[in-house]
Amino acid sequence: MKPxxxxxxxxxxxxxxxxxxxxxxxxxxxxxxxxxxxxxxKSHFRINCSLCHGLGAxxxxxxxxxxxxxxxxxxxxxxxxxxxxxxxxxxxxPPAMGSxxxxxxxxxxxxxxxxxxxxxxxxxxxxxxxxHGKALFNGFASCSKxxxxxxxxxxxxxxxxxxxxxxxxxxxxxxxxxxxxxLVPGYETxxxxxxxxxxxxxxxxxxxxxxxxxxxTNESILLLDKDALKSFKKSPVSLMPPYPASALxxxxxxxxxxxxxxxxxx
Amino acid sequence: xxxxxxQSMVGLALGFSAVSACAxxxxxxxxxxxxEPQNWLTYxxxxxxxxxxxxxxxxxxxxxxxxxxxxxxxxxxxxxxNGRFETTTLVVDxxxxxxGQDGRxxxxxARTGRPIWHYExxxxxxxxxxxxxxxxxxxxxxxxxxxxxxxxxxxALDAKTGHLVWDVxxxxxxxxxxxxxxxxxxxxxxxxxxxxxxxxxxxxVDAYDAATxxxxxxxxxxxxxxxxxxxxxxxxxxxxxxxxxxxxxxxxPATNQLFWTTGNPSPSNRGxxxxxxxxxxxxxxxxxxxxxxxxxxFQFTKHDTHDWDATEVPVIIDSGGKHLIVxxxxxxxxxxxxxTTGKLLSATSYGNATWSHSKDAEGRPAPDKDTEPTQEGRRxxxxxxxxxxxxxxxxxxxxGLFYVNTNETCDIFSTAPQKYEAGNxxxxxxxxxxxxxxxxxxxxxxxxxxxxxxWEFQHLTTSWSGVLSTAGGVMLTGDAQGNFILxxxxxxxxxxxxxxxxxxxxxxxxxxxxxxxYIAVPAGTALYTFGLP
Numbered sequence: 001m002k003p004x005x006x007x008x009x010x011x012x013x014x015x016x017x018x019x020x021x022x023x024x025x026x027x028x029x030x031x032x033x034x035x036x037x038x039x040x041x042k043s044h045f046r047i048n049c050s051l052c053h054g055l056g057a058x059x060x061x062x063x064x065x066x067x068x069x070x071x072x073x074x075x076x077x078x079x080x081x082x083x084x085x086x087x088x089x090x091x092x093x094p095p096a097m098g099s100x101x102x103x104x105x106x107x108x109x110x111x112x113x114x115x116x117x118x119x120x121x122x123x124x125x126x127x128x129x130x131x132h133g134k135a136l137f138n139g140f141a142s143c144s145k146x147x148x149x150x151x152x153x154x155x156x157x158x159x160x161x162x163x164x165x166x167x168x169x170x171x172x173x174x175x176x177x178x179x180x181x182x183l184v185p186g187y188e189t190x191x192x193x194x195x196x197x198x199x200x201x202x203x204x205x206x207x208x209x210x211x212x213x214x215x216x217t218n219e220s221i222l223l224l225d226k227d228a229l230k231s232f233k234k235s236p237v238s239l240m241p242p243y244p245a246s247a248l249x250x251x252x253x254x255x256x257x258x259x260x261x262x263x264x265x266x
Numbered sequence: 267x268x269x270x271x272x273q274s275m276v277g278l279a280l281g282f283s284a285v286s287a288c289a290x291x292x293x294x295x296x297x298x299x300x301x302e303p304q305n306w307l308t309y310x311x312x313x314x315x316x317x318x319x320x321x322x323x324x325x326x327x328x329x330x331x332x333x334x335x336x337x338x339x340x341x342x343x344x345x346x347x348n349g350r351f352e353t354t355t356l357v358v359d360x361x362x363x364x365x366g367q368d369g370r371x372x373x374x375x376a377r378t379g380r381p382i383w384h385y386e387x388x389x390x391x392x393x394x395x396x397x398x399x400x401x402x403x404x405x406x407x408x409x410x411x412x413x414x415x416x417x418x419x420x421x422a423l424d425a426k427t428g429h430l431v432w433d434v435x436x437x438x439x440x441x442x443x444x445x446x447x448x449x450x451x452x453x454x455x456x457x458x459x460x461x462x463x464x465x466x467x468x469x470x471v472d473a474y475d476a477a478t479x480x481x482x483x484x485x486x487x488x489x490x491x492x493x494x495x496x497x498x499x500x501x502x503x504x505x506x507x508x509x510x511x512x513x514x515x516x517x518x519p520a521t522n523q524l525f526w527t528t529g530n531p532s533p534s535n536r537g538x539x540x541x542x543x544x545x546x547x548x549x550x551x552x553x554x555x556x557x558x559x560x561x562x563x564f565q566f567t568k569h570d571t572h573d574w575d576a577t578e579v580p581v582i583i584d585s586g587g588k589h590l591i592v593x594x595x596x597x598x599x600x601x602x603x604x605x606t607t608g609k610l611l612s613a614t615s616y617g618n619a620t621w622s623h624s625k626d627a628e629g630r631p632a633p634d635k636d637t638e639p640t641q642e643g644r645r646x647x648x649x650x651x652x653x654x655x656x657x658x659x660x661x662x663x664x665x666g667l668f669y670v671n672t673n674e675t676c677d678i679f680s681t682a683p684q685k686y687e688a689g690n691x692x693x694x695x696x697x698x699x700x701x702x703x704x705x706x707x708x709x710x711x712x713x714x715x716x717x718x719x720x721w722e723f724q725h726l727t728t729s730w731s732g733v734l735s736t737a738g739g740v741m742l743t744g745d746a747q748g749n750f751i752l753x754x755x756x757x758x759x760x761x762x763x764x765x766x767x768x769x770x771x772x773x774x775x776x777x778x779x780x781x782x783x784y785i786a787v788p789a790g791t792a793l794y795t796f797g798l799p
Contacts, residue, residue: 039513042682043682043683043684044682046680046682046695047682047691047693047695047696050696050698051696051698055643055680055696055698055794056627103690103691104637185703205728207747208726208747208761209725209726209745209746209747209749209751209760210749210763228290254473
């Protein structure tokens with residue numbers, strides 16, 4: 001009896017071990033176009049992903065907009081599975097299991113992908129001229145005075161090398177037209193006056209209850225004790241001036257965004 | 267307390283020498299911990315959970331000259347993957363005991379920080395504790411120290427050598443049970459309760475024989491059908507009802523009662539599957555210490571859908587002939603109860619709590635209409651992390667003030683239907699900071715009889731540090747930026763601070779060796795001590 005039992009048990013064991021690997025290794029989502037799976041995926045997404053990517057996957061404080069067809073780390077089902085399952089080394093994106101606050105099995109990951117496909121926008125990407133956009137960025141529009149792209153530019157604003165992959169088109173436009181409306185945390189304007197009457201304006205690089213480290217508009221780093229300051233004021237306003245259509249046309253803005261999209265896709 | 271008496275007690279305390287180490291820690295010593303203020307024998311310093319030290323060498327006059335004395339590195343990775351360093355260290359006759367992340371236990375020379383022994387127990391690779399691989403400390407009794415593990419074991423170690431004495435399994439970690447709490451030693455028993463409210467466990471409070479590890483009693487914090495309170499659970503939801511007691515309670519020797527608090531019902535933010543009040547989640551339980559019998563309970567938040575665990579330290583206070591127990595609750599209200607009967611005497615808002623503007627017949631804050639989480643998300647204050655949380659408050663009998671770190675945050679609470687699977691996270695929700703800012707943290711000094719604020723000290727952002735007060739007229743706390751701060755206990759004025767380089771997430775405590783007072787606090791992944799030059 002024993003050999004026959006073993007013969008039965010071995011294939012069963014192989015199937016059990018092979019199942020997760022098969023689910024993981026496949027190229028296409030087994031739940032593609034399944035509305036029930038997409039609904040389940042929505043729940044998993046809200047619990048595990050939305051803290052960074054936003055409730056509707058439209059991007060959040062730390063994660064990119066996932067409703068766009070172009071994904072930074074690959075668009076295929078297999079690419080998206082890998083990104084979610086393994087996380088992305090060198091970014092905030094954690095693996096799906098074994099990290100604090102995120103727990104998804106393979107089936108749940110596929111359901112999340114089904115959900116993301118269901119909310120993917122169908123509109124065509126902006127068709128700006130990247131070369132003209134680059135020229136504007138570094139010239140007429142003066143963006144590079146404060147923003148770095150691929151290691152070149154100023155330090156007073158956020159590095160924009162990957163910004164187009166992380167933000168929605170609407171968000172990028174708003175950041176140029178009305179930069180104070182949705183200010184990136186940490187880029188509020190700070191104004192200080194020292195005990196001997198010197199003043200400075202810039203943004204806070206770090207602070208605690210007792211000290212502040214700030215960069216002024218000359219890109220100098222100032223190290224200050226709060227108790228020793230005559231005045232210390234934070235304002236929820238960006239150092240960046242607004243760019244209305246009268247200062248930067250819609251077409252020029254589209255070209256600049258086209259440039260940022262091209263850079264972020266590298 | 268009488269100042270003269272305090273000084274004489276401290277003088278006596280400072281006269282003890284580290285040479286006399288390793289005397290047995292009897293129940294009598296635990297009962298009379300005030301007679302040996304050089305030692306810190308329980309999680310909160312005494313059975314009343316005051317986290318107040320009678321030591322007064324460091325005071326409001328000389329506190330500005332504090333210096334770092336020694337630092338002990340736990341050896342845990344500093345990247346946060348192993349959780350925060352949340353221990354409250356114990357000190358007995360010159361030896362300091364503590365727990366690090368991931369099951370580390372250590373004994374140090376309390377004068378120098380030099381290790382005496384170290385115990386490390388590898389947790390299984392598939393544990394998934396909800397909120398970090400943390401541990402809040404030890405209990406000590408006789409010649410052993412006791413702690414709970416992330417895979418839900420209770421472990422006794424020889425206090426002199428760190429050798430394992432016994433190791434018992436309390437629950438199945440694969441179903442989401444874990445221990446993060448510092449146990450409490452009472453008589454010959456080790457009292458402990460699990461974490462796991464985010465995994466659909468069924469909570470309990472256990473008592474183990476300190477000598478053998480044999481379980482003497484278990485009180486389930488979610489009743490089964492037929493037991494009182496079972497009618498507060500819809501269907502079979504009681505089986506996965508949560509209500510874990512993951513913060514150390516208090517003990518009243520006069521009535522032989524344990525006071526233990528419980529956490530959220532499961533799933534934490536979706537109440538549809540568990541209609542009813544969901545007893546005994548978010549409760550204060552009065553438990554007979556010998557038998558585990560529940561004498562009375564008080565539920566702070568009925569049918570909680572905002573993750574407002576009541577796992578904040580309950581504090582025993584006697585005043586004007588009244589036997590009270592007070593509780594700064596995560597839901598934003600400060601409760602005063604008669605600890606003999608469990609009757610609510612007052613409930614006062616002490617932070618930003620938008621969910622209640624009325625009281626029920628018992629005087630308990632009652633929820634407004636439309637406070638439940640919705641699919642689209644609903645803003646509510648406090649956020650899920652609460653106005654305060656597990657980090658310890660302090661009661662100073664000299665100033666008569668209750669000190670607590672509070673946080674001003676609001677969350678958007680959104681439901682997300684979720685099927686229960688054993689061992690998997692079971693939130694039923696998502697919630698986010700509503701204001702795109704780190705929030706504000708404030709140390710508040712409250713009148714514990716009324717909950718009224720007497721002074722406050724503002725942090726830069728929210729703080730998860732415990733608070734310590736001492737007979738020197740000072741109180742100590744920390745912040746998220748790594749500052750350890752000494753305040754005047756009467757005014758809240760900052761007198762001194764030290765940048766530790768790591769977020770402070772644990773409970774400060776005080777001890778003395780060879781006539782010198784020390785303050786110890788965990789920060790980042792290291793234990794810091796401070797004293798006078």
